[in-house]
Amino acid sequence: LEAPSGPMPTTWTSKSRIHALCLLILGLLWVYHIHARSPHMEHIHYYNVSDFNTPLGIQSIDVVHRQGLAHKGVWVHVLNNKFQVLLVRRSPKLRTCPNRLALIGEHVEPSDKDFEHTVRRGLMEEILSPSELADVGDVQHLYTKLLTLQYPGNVRTDVQLTWFGYLLYNKSITEVELNASEAAPHARFYDLGEALSMARARPSDFCLGEYLDILYTDAWEMLCKRFRPPSCPAA
Template identity: 30%
Template sequence: RQQLPHLAHYDGRCTSRATPKKRALIIIALVVILAIHARLLITNNLSRFTQTKKSITAETVLLEDLGVFKLPSGLQEPPHMSDLDPNVLIEVGRKDIDAVHSEALIHIGAWIFVTDADGLFLLIQRGPELVTCPNAWGIVGEHTTPDEEPIETAKRGISEELGDDLLDEIKSIQNLTETPQYLVFDWGHRVDRQLTYIWHAQLGKRHEDLHLVLDDEVANHKWLDMDKLKKQLRKEINGTHEVFCVPTETEYYVNMINTTKLPPER
């Protein structure tokens, strides 16, 4: 059979050869691809490391033991919602939060009333899985960890429950009472004896302009002006409205707050 002229000398091997310039371009392309791949791997690993670190840090703060205290001998237990000088307390050790409540031990914490630039109050709804006041509305609260200053507890509470961004929006933060308050709540399954610093944090922006990142234990949130908040608290105290956590105490301290409207930020 007569072979076609252009196939007469084909022996199955590729006879074309890349020029040095082509080989250089191929090598450069491979290097670029490998560099991009390596960068993606590094970025993903750093992201995972950061998320893991944040998770570990949050868990460490959450699970850290609380400082526990006792009253000096001869001093009777103060009544609920009374002033108590923290210097009279005697630290007796540290225990985890479950033991603190089950054994009704005195510990330290913070309540934080948060208002926006218009003087609206932030209320948060507690998650359904929480042991105390599930699904109830209330304010930001936090336990004080050992060696933590009261103001640090307040800021950490805002950061953990509402997001780090909100810390940058705080215009002022101040105590509502000259001395912390001794609060005692008997929930039946646990007793809460807490020396509580009552804070008011006013934000410099209107709530529409704020970026909140709610904690997993926060189911919802809303903003109310002073009058609406007081009306809802009064209805709750009378047993005719949605559930609030500790409405009587909330109403008492709300009356101490001056909700001056701030001028808009430039």
């Protein structure tokens, strides 16, 4: 008898089927992980502007911005132990504020217990590892404002109850390695006086520089008065 010519038929064993199924599940989980943390896929509560205690519903961040729905968020001024303020340089690939200097900002997510929880979650997602979070002091409140922010090019509208605060990062480093390197590939600490001078001389270098006072310089002046670092202008 002659041996059959051509390729031998492939037989899937139970073990190979299980292996292939596991690879498929792992692939699907990875895709979900990537998209679930995409800013456009995250979901947040939206509110009536007269009542930020009772949510009207929940929507993706993309829909909230496109429809101008009111929501909650935080902007935080991170200071090191020399009372220098952290500014991140946003990626030139981003739709909003490409290549601009900015603070750490986060939307309040449904699972956040309070504004401080939002701040700490944002720090861990963007700049700090869990072990480094131990070097962060208490989150302190500066002021809260209901803001309507129109991003250049009408790419986004933020109607946001914004909690502004600061915290002390108990290290003297001047460069910070960001976790979210694609969104903000570089960050460093600036003297408060230097940051004030930069903002006033070149507001267009800052994300939403049209709202310079409320987002940046009002807080920096308050921090100058509170800590009196030598770089700040004389009162």
